[in-house]
Amino acid sequence: MTELHAPTAPAVAATPTAEEEVARICQELIRLDTSNYGDNEGPGERAAAEQVMGLLQEVGLEPELFESAPGRASVVVRLEGEDRTRPALVLHGHLDVVPAAAADWSVDPFSGEERDGLLWGRGAVDMKDMDAMILAVVRQMAREGRKPARDVVVAFFADEEAGGVYGAGWAVQNRPDLFEGATEAISEVGGFSVELGGRRAYLLQTAEKGLAWLRLVADGRAGHGSQVNAENAVTELAAAVARIGAHQWPYTLTPTVDALLRGVADLTGLPFDEQDPASVDALVAALGPAGKFVGATVRHTSNPTQLDAGYKANVIPGSASAVIDVRLLPGHEDAGMATLRELAGPRVRIEPIHQDVALEVPFTGALVDAMVDSVLAEDPEATVLPYTLSGGTDNKSLSRLGITGYGFAPLRLPGHLDFAGMFHGVDERVPVDSLKFGTRVLDRLLRSC
8 A cells, every 4th residue: 555645845944044144145245346436436336225125125124225326326224113202323334345456355356255264355344244234133123023122224325435425425415304313323443342451342433533635736837847947836746745744743632542542551551641652652552453543543644645747747837736635633623724734835725625524422321331231242251442433434424414423333353353454455354253243233232222
């Protein structure tokens, strides 16, 4: 007699958790070339924005995609919170990356290759890692039907790497309704770990320097290259560039930097004397690779980055120009600009290309407490310290709506990894375990904040 069996039901694939899918999402985003060359050039963010849209729509959310110019796409979705009477939180990332010269890399910078437990590629740390963590956590929450503690505006902006004109800046000016009721924001370049005195410390970004991309212009008298010319524009410009590039800005410790260095001193046992540059330098050095960030926040910086003059070897041009990248400390912007004008001299004028505000907020409050608690729940033996970012983020744009911004992209990192050096650097990469850690911390935060 033949034994009858009921037909076997087809296997149903288990739905991945946020931890299980964060690396895949990050890989997929890295593989989309969203290089931002500035001046509205490059491939744009549209492909990545459409990828984000699909990931959000797949779990039943209704995001909005908008363009500020052809291809310059951003995505925003609002998550309804448990307590809608509370002010909303903006959780945001950017989809563009700086360009990468493939010949300089060990891997194809847009391959998203996983090697030795790390994901490699442009954007792995700036900031498609955080984009992936946000997406993974939000997708899991949506699948589970779970709400955050309060309304959360989740945004993925275009153009952050060129100042946000076509991204967050455009959204703030043209679509402020998207951020209605929001008072606080969380974004990139904070929440990562460093090793200090045998203990792990996480740096939470509570301040960022002001941005000033400035053009120096010298006007002179055009003429033949063989003649004596006391009004040579190139000479005037070169002298101004040399003065600005070589200027030793004095140490100026803002409240955030002061608090960070005191924390480093407590953990390492090193002395801290704010009046002694050697003491400050030693504390910055104790931060290891993260000292690249912190060392640029104890004073203003001004770096010449571009030169433009002349069109022929035997012609003295009538004008010459240069570009300088200036980063100014919070609360000291006016004094810094006054010094730059003195260094440029009376025959070189300064023209703004793009400027934006410096930000600094206290290392206190319910949101800060929630971020600290979320990290320590996953790494109980660690500590959390405030720090200032030497660069800038889209929190600058959101500040124009009165939104207070923090940098919190939580990553537990190996002590030897030169994390700070990978921002805009070669062979950018992030540990997969760090991404998983970040998803757990971010999930905890949205439950509680």
